[in-house]
Amino acid sequence: KEMRGLSRDIVWATVLNTSVPFLLGVLVMLALGYGWGIAFVIGLTRMPTAEAVIVPILDEFQLIRTRVGEFIVGAGVLDDVIEVFLVALVSVWIGEKSGAIAATEREVVDVVISLLVFALVAWLGYRWILPQLARWLAPRPRNLILLTMLVLFGLGGYSQHSELGTVVGAITAGVLLGPVFRHAGEGGAQATRAVRAVSYGFFGLVFFFWVGLSVDLEGMLRQPQLALLLFLAAFIGKLLGIFLMVPMGKLDVREAWTVGIGLNARLTTEIIVAKLLLDAGLIDVELFTALVAASSVSTLVVPLTFTLLVRSWGEQLRRRPQALATKGERHGD
Template identity: 30%
Template structure:
């Protein structure tokens, strides 16, 4: 690595942190989640504007592989935090309603996404692509949704509990479906047997690693290095087994023991590095692959179909499921709106699809735009639905 590359990399990192911070603050002032501004920051530095001149100037081609490596580390940290912050207590409250809502809000857009895959690419006979696009249509961004519900003081309301619970369960379903889609890419290869090791890895994690971590944490030792080694090792193992490394990071987050100071200490340290530096790098790397200027009129028609399936499928499935659970129309519509939040989780899934060759640049760009719009519309629609809060929506 030359001195010139070191200078270019450091300047690029400084520019990324500054831009993400500015755009995140701007988004919050517009009553949007900060992640919306950060994702848009990544898109703005990409080839969409000025033919990529800004990206070529600030992020020269010879440092982009380094940025991609840092982005992958940031993705490991993010998925670990998703697993770490997974709240199983949410699933115990109103378990029946949460299960119905989660299945309803996932199944309808998934089926429509499968049909959409055949419409967009009628000649693509890969099972992985069909399953992948169905999953991309069905996902809800639990971390972003949790932050939004907290900001709106809905955490203890009936709607808030049901939305968070169904989104949490939906997260598990979405990552499981994505794992199946990725696994089908390896069908027929000589290394396919490695996938059989995923279940033993999970069992070792919950039966051996979790109690071991709890025991060490009780000794009051600084566990950050131990957790970091385990996180990186688990991620490497799932990548070697034929799944993406994000599943190892997510699984290791789920394995972390509850009821100890370990979780709080680890979360704080990883957030300081991951969310301030590495995730903004991830947004920029993702944005460098988005080129909205290339979308043709037929592309806009495809985008309209994508948006209709994503929003309509999720909203209709959630509303019908909520009505089956005997919720009022306004509660049901609110749940359908909240569960349409896709945010960073969708961006992660789309980036994986691009890496694996399941998406081309044009379809990837359209789906990123869909993820941003579905997240941005959540706040205004919830506000519109609750200009006057009904008694059924107050805290319970």
């Protein structure tokens, strides 16, 4: 209920904390002499947030149901939609550049139709199909894991067949199954732990080993400027975007610092996008390494900084600022 009351402000937070780092990322790439196409895609990689890294910290300090927690979780949920769009866009672009998708008007229309059909299927699954299946199945971990496999292979297979890329189907499956697992109670929690154990404990290690084989650490240590600029474009961009909500009366300064740092958690979809671009020959090893390094720095710095902030300001953040809320409502009216 509280998050629904903040829905307009959460949308504002999502727009600002994605558009500003996108613009800074584009400007950095253009200033370094890259073309508009690469600059646009790299700018998009500055937008995603790995809110799952921050949620356990919020839970530990009992901040999930505070304004800060609702802004971070709400913006993170909307950010999942951006991640699906980002991977779909890059997959189609790679197909066109590599010749897998001919740049004819008919085939462009086919891709657009496939994307619309995929979006319709995902929406129907979210609103009706998956909730009905969840009610029909007993909320046992094995049933939920079987449902996960069916949805994952179904959406992944269709997205690959329609030239959108398997990753689009995988991310969408995760977004759709999240509410099903949460509503399944203890069975959903057990299934979530099982899926995470396999995903992070096995597939995650394989993925990062695969990524690490392509990283040029020696070259990055000689010239770390590109990685630093990409990190700052995302970090400062997200902070600046959230701080724009302070004069709007939506957040106070403490909340802006905490939300801005929390939404800077990285090492998510941008690594997948970077690897896809590298394998397609659309970016070089230097840029790929810089993207991985920028995300890795965020992964190391952000959780520690966020923990220090909530440890210092936790009591103030847990007290809902009624005056600020009233001011924000008057501003919205």
